[in-house]
Amino acid sequence: MTPGAPLVEMRGIVKAFGAVEALRGADLTLGVAEVLGLVGDNAAGKSTLMKILTGVHRPDAGEIVFEGRAVAFHSPRDSRALGIEMIYQNLALAPNLDVVGNVFLGRERTKRVLPRVMEWLDERRMDAETRKILDRLKIRMDSVRAPVARLSGGQQQAVAIARAVSFNARVVVMDEPTASLAVKEVGKVLALVSELRAKQVSVILISHRLQDVFTVADRVMVLRGGRGALDTRIGDTTMDEVVKYIVGADTGGLSHLASGR
Amino acid sequence: MTWSRVGLPAVIVLMALTFSVLNPNFYSALNLRNVARQSAILSLTACGQTMVVLSGGFDLSVGMVIGLISVAASLVMVETGLWTGMLAGVLMGVGIGASNGVMVAKMHLPPFIATLAMLSAARGVALILSGGLPITDLPRDFRWLGAGQVLTLPLPAVIAAIVFVGCHLLMKKTRFGRYVYAIGGNEEAATYAGVPVARYKISVWALHGLLVGVAAVVLTSRAVSGHATLGEGAELESIAATVIGGTALGRGRGSIANTLLGVVAMGILTNGLNLVNVSTYYQMVAMGVIIAGAVYVDQWRHRGD
Numbered sequence: 001m002t003p004g005a006p007l008v009e010m011r012g013i014v015k016a017f018g019a020v021e022a023l024r025g026a027d028l029t030l031g032v033a034e035v036l037g038l039v040g041d042n043a044a045g046k047s048t049l050m051k052i053l054t055g056v057h058r059p060d061a062g063e064i065v066f067e068g069r070a071v072a073f074h075s076p077r078d079s080r081a082l083g084i085e086m087i088y089q090n091l092a093l094a095p096n097l098d099v100v101g102n103v104f105l106g107r108e109r110t111k112r113v114l115p116r117v118m119e120w121l122d123e124r125r126m127d128a129e130t131r132k133i134l135d136r137l138k139i140r141m142d143s144v145r146a147p148v149a150r151l152s153g154g155q156q157q158a159v160a161i162a163r164a165v166s167f168n169a170r171v172v173v174m175d176e177p178t179a180s181l182a183v184k185e186v187g188k189v190l191a192l193v194s195e196l197r198a199k200q201v202s203v204i205l206i207s208h209r210l211q212d213v214f215t216v217a218d219r220v221m222v223l224r225g226g227r228g229a230l231d232t233r234i235g236d237t238t239m240d241e242v243v244k245y246i247v248g249a250d251t252g253g254l255s256h257l258a259s260g261r
Numbered sequence: 262m263t264w265s266r267v268g269l270p271a272v273i274v275l276m277a278l279t280f281s282v283l284n285p286n287f288y289s290a291l292n293l294r295n296v297a298r299q300s301a302i303l304s305l306t307a308c309g310q311t312m313v314v315l316s317g318g319f320d321l322s323v324g325m326v327i328g329l330i331s332v333a334a335s336l337v338m339v340e341t342g343l344w345t346g347m348l349a350g351v352l353m354g355v356g357i358g359a360s361n362g363v364m365v366a367k368m369h370l371p372p373f374i375a376t377l378a379m380l381s382a383a384r385g386v387a388l389i390l391s392g393g394l395p396i397t398d399l400p401r402d403f404r405w406l407g408a409g410q411v412l413t414l415p416l417p418a419v420i421a422a423i424v425f426v427g428c429h430l431l432m433k434k435t436r437f438g439r440y441v442y443a444i445g446g447n448e449e450a451a452t453y454a455g456v457p458v459a460r461y462k463i464s465v466w467a468l469h470g471l472l473v474g475v476a477a478v479v480l481t482s483r484a485v486s487g488h489a490t491l492g493e494g495a496e497l498e499s500i501a502a503t504v505i506g507g508t509a510l511g512r513g514r515g516s517i518a519n520t521l522l523g524v525v526a527m528g529i530l531t532n533g534l535n536l537v538n539v540s541t542y543y544q545m546v547a548m549g550v551i552i553a554g555a556v557y558v559d560q561w562r563h564r565g566d
Contacts, residue, residue, distance in 0.1 A: 077455070088453065096446035096513040097439075105443055106454030108436050120434045147514075 006065075007032045007202050008053070008084075008171060013062035015048055015226075022048040024226040025062070030171065035193060035203045037213030037234075040223035041246055046206050049223065050173050053204075054086045055079035083170035089179065092160040095149035099141060100130045102148055103163045133166045134158075137195050154185030161192055165201065172196060173204045178212050190216045210239045222246055264562070265507040265519045273526050280533030287536055294415055300528035301417030303498055304521075305476035308428045309358075309469030310499035311508050311520040315432070316465045317445040318365055318372040319510060322379035323473055323499055326357050327492025329387040330477035335396040335487025343400045350481070351474040357383070358470015362463035380496075387489035396487035407483030417479050424472060429517040441465050445513025494545075501548060502527050504555045509563065 010028040014021075023045045030036050040046050051057045053064070055073030064071050066082055073079045076086075093102050104126045110119040130144050139158045141151075148156055157177050164172045174193070178186045186209075193203050193216045207213055213220055214234060222230040222245040230237070230245040281287040306323050313320050330350045338346025357379065364375035409416040432438035440461045443451040452458050476495070481487050506523030508515020534544050 076453075092450060092453070094443045094446035094450045094513070097443055101439060101443070102450075105439075105451070106456055108439060110436060119436070121436065121439060 006030065007034075007067060009065040010049070010053065011063050011065070013049065013052060013064075014060045015045075015052060015057060016060055022226055023052075023059070023062075026223060026226060027228050027231075028053075028221065029231070030202050030204060031218075033197050033200045033202060034219065035197050035205060035217045037217035037220040038204055038206045038223065039208070039210065039213060039220060039242065039246060040229075044223040044246075045226040046223055047175070048226075050086060050175070050204065050206065053079065053171075054084055054173065080167065083168055084173070085164035085167055085169040085171070086173040087157075087160045087164055087175065087177065089175045089177075092163075093148050093156055096147055098147055099144040099151075099159050100126050102159055103130045103133065103166055105163075129166070130162070133162045136199070137162060137165060137192060139192065152185060153181045154188050157181070157185075157189050158192060161189075161196070165196070165199075169201055171202045171204065173206070175206050176208065177205070178207065178209055186212065210242060213242075214239060224248055264558075265516075265522060269505070269507065269519075269522045269526060273522065273529060276526070276529050276533060280529065280536060283533075284536040287533060292532065292536070294418075296528045296532045297418040298415040299532065300524055301415065301421040302476050302480050302495070303502055303527060304421035304524050305424055305472045305479070306495050306499035307502035307520050307524050308424055308517060309472035310496075311503045311506070311515065311517055312428065312432065312441060312465050313372075313469045314500075314503050314508055314510060315445045315513055315515060316441045316462055317448065317511055317513065318462075318466070319500060320361065320376045320466075320469065321373065321496045322357075322361065322376040322383060323496040324492040324494055325380045325383040325387070325496075326354070326470075326473055327477040327480060327495055328489040329357075329383040329390075330354055330474055331481040331484075331487045331491040332387045332391045332396060332489050333487075334478055335399060335481060336390060338400060338403065339396065339398055343403055346400075346403075347406075347478050350478040351471060354470040354472070354474020354477065355467050356470070358473065359463055359467040361470070362466025365466065366459040366462035384489070391487065391489050393489065397485075399481075399485060399487070403482050404485060405482075407479055407481075407485075417483070420475070420479065424475075425517065425521055432517050437461070437464070442513050445511075447513075497548065497552065498527065501552045501555070504552060504559065507559065509559050510556065512563075514563075 006029050008028070008030040010026065013023050013026045015023040026045060026049055028049065038046055048057065052059050055076045055078050058074070064073070071082065094105065097105065100123070109122040109125045111122040113120050127144060134141055134144070139162060141155065148159055151159065161172065177189050181189065190212060193205065196203050205213060205217060217234055219231065219233050220237065220242060221228060222242060224245065230242065286292055310320055310323065330353050333353055334346050334350030337349040361375055361379055364370045365372050405416070407417060411419045432441065440451065440456050443454070443456060444458055444461060448458060477492065480491055484491060502523035503515070503520055504510065505526055506515065506519035506521070508519055531544065534547070
């Protein structure tokens, strides 16, 4: 898999919250159809960097370049307009709505009943479009009419991913997609990440599970103290090395972290 | 879902059979028409309450707000006439509902506190306006609203049926309904998906307020006078019909159709107990037990969701 020209470049991103410097000149590069593993300990700045990429926060300094053009995001709507979608760990789905309701939440298809007065949801069309998206991602689901609360954790992730893709996403940011999944479901979600890449969608995978990153990512980037500590192709590094960069210094003896959950 | 599809209908049939054995009058056309007439008010408040509950709230102020609107609409009616009085009542309902909605959606007060505060304020204003006395001398034509018939059906029941159908379609067929469910299920997800959560919350409370306003006006017509205490217990009855129907508090799960069954069950139960001479005091006790039981059973069935 050879990633093409950079789709997204973030350069010298600085962001402080009061006296706390969350990011101190972080860089990030993401190619077309590339899967980037983003790792680092809890205060490393991963989520702040992603919130800047998705327009939730605005950087104090630094620039974002998308397809070679400098862009400024004032709200998540701006980044979404360029095809950047974030899948949050918990706030992605409404458990009481069915698969179709979730995939189309916030941009339901409607049909006119009385012009200008009343519009009804076009369930048949949303149903068909949902199935099409699921098929395209090779996601198998018994019913698109089941409330997502009744689906397994892996299937819920699949629904969230299908939702992102249905916006014609070009970049999907996943926040710990496998953290709460049963072992056999992890593989399915990772397969879905590969499927996205095959569909020319770029993925940023935030994960504490290094084995996931090493299974599916093309590159891995370590953030530490608000700055990039390592940025390398997966083939050029090892889990032990990545762990060393995550914790800083040659602490040694911590390599067991690489394989633990 | 088996409760609303199988369990509750079975309970309703069972109750109907039991009461018709205990008192043959139960099945008379006159009595059934009475059940319909009595259930009409509950239908209105329960529809509103259900939509609010589906959005993640609940309203404790229904009863006292009915009292306030009854008094205020009666005063306006005596002063300015039939139609302005009725209109004032309904608009007041919308205003009070929207106020509850603003407290919940914008000021982020828990619905329990917001509507408890509204309950107290509404009660106070109703007593100030009426001096604690009923307001009589209402226009004679006004009686038709509560006592009239359309094709032999009680007018309040016809209104309730229209409201049920309207609310059902609104919740199942429109974007509004979809967003109410989404907000009740996961408010953050709705926000992130671009749903204007506060606006929809205030709207659903205002719509509920409108139905409470209609209920208050119809009830005032039936009582032929305005009373500050007219809606006593209406909040609990509407919550009871909602939860008995299977709509869960705070989970965005349930439906208007469920609540129709809840209203029917409550109507048959109240009527049947009256027919077999169980006093209202015992009925109140039964209501408390039923509400607690219904919520307990619902939680037990959905543990771990």
